[in-house]
Amino acid sequence: MERKETHASFGGVQEVWRHKSVSLGVESNFAIYLPPQAKTEKVPVLYWLSGLTCTEQNFIGKAGAQRVAAELGIAIVASDTSPRGVGVADDDAYDLGQGAGFYLNATQEPWAAHYRMYDYVVTELPALIEASFPVTQQRGIAGHSMGGFGAIMIALRNPGRYRSVSAFSPIVAPTQVPWGEKAFSAYLGPDRASWAAYDPLELVRTATERLPVLIDQGLADQFLKEQLRPQLFQAAAQNAGQELILNLRPDYDHSYYFIASFIADHLRHFVSKLG
Template identity: 85%
Template sequence: MESREAHFSFGGTQQVWRHRSASLGVDADFAIYLPPQAQDKKVPVLYWLSGLTCTEQNFITKAGAQRVAAELGIAIVAPDTSPRGADVADRDTYDLGQGAGFYVNATQEPWAAHYRMYDYIVTELPALIEAHFPVTQVRGISGHSMGGFGAIMIALRNAGRYRSVSAFSPIVAPTQVPWGEKAFSAYLGPDRSAWAAYDPIALIRTVKERLPILIDQGLADSFLTEQLRPELLQAAAQEAAHELILNLRPGYDHSYYFIASFIEDHLRHFARFC
């Protein structure tokens, strides 16, 4: 691995690393915040998945999570949102291609060669983190927008792997909204039956593990009614008797100003299960 950045922050260190990813077939960057407690012992780790157009930088520079992570003794890992590079397929649009991996394993060309973000997030990255940094196998997962979708979907698909799951402004019904339909058509193909494996609405009806899902959603979010539609997951969770905490926040939009306002709640949510 190659160290790209290291900054002292609230007694811990905010780092960025680059490594060669076997899953993605390219070099990949990830950020990790190690709290001061990690100098003496292994600590729990929260994986944060960012949204469309983001890199590992957005969360670490805008969310303001380091102070509370240092208090609670939690490491935070923030990967990039897609494979990147000159040889990686892309489109001239913000919601498909580089910066828009959607945390799935693509099966369609030209995406299948590199767009295997599901394998990267679930298997490769945690193995790397646990081998090279002072963290335990006590994991949580959280994210925003596309990353909020990824966090919920991954937690639902992987019983026993995470202690907590939470999201800001998640795309909860990707098979029913334009962002998800566009991405799934490209990455997974036209057969909508293949999409169900990544659809939180379908997954929540069949899972056996009942991790409580914490969601914060701003009511001034311009994407709320067309792309996010939290009421669909709320209804599916009620039908499945799956605990869902949906906080609707008047006045808040889709930005990191919203995330910074409530990130402490999500870190403390994870800490309760550590």
């Protein structure tokens, strides 16, 4: 594992590391913010999953999360959004291939060899983080858009693994919207039965643990009506008895300006569940 960046930030440190990932079969970057408290004690860690086109850099450069993470004494880990490199399958479109891994394990060619972001985010990365940094096993998961989908899907599938889950502008119904249908068709194949394991609307029906889900959604989001459709998750949650805090925010769009405006609420949501 090699440290690529280190920056003092609000008394703590923002780092970027590169390591050989077993799940992805290539080298991958992740970012970790360690608050000042981590110099003397182990701290809880929030995993952040970014959206389409992002790397580990977007969140750390644009969300402005370090100040409140330092106040609260939590670490934040931001992964990449797909495997990358010359030997890794890709597509010219921004919403498929590198930068668009959708946090699942692909079963179809040419994707299956490297596109295993589900295993990476759920198992490999936390094991590495917990062995290498001063963090506890108190984990939270949050994300944006494709990453908001990833956070909700992963929390619903992994009872006991996370203390909290939250999302900005998540793709809640990937089997019913163009971004999700395109990605699931490519990575999982045409058999829609295989999509259910990654569909939050299905998972919320059968989940054995129901962490309250916090969602913030901008009402001026250019992707709201076609790709995000939070009301579909709202209805599924209501049917399932799933607690949902859905904050609809007038005027806010899909960008990191929106995330930066409300990220503190999501960090506090995580800390409120640590008990």
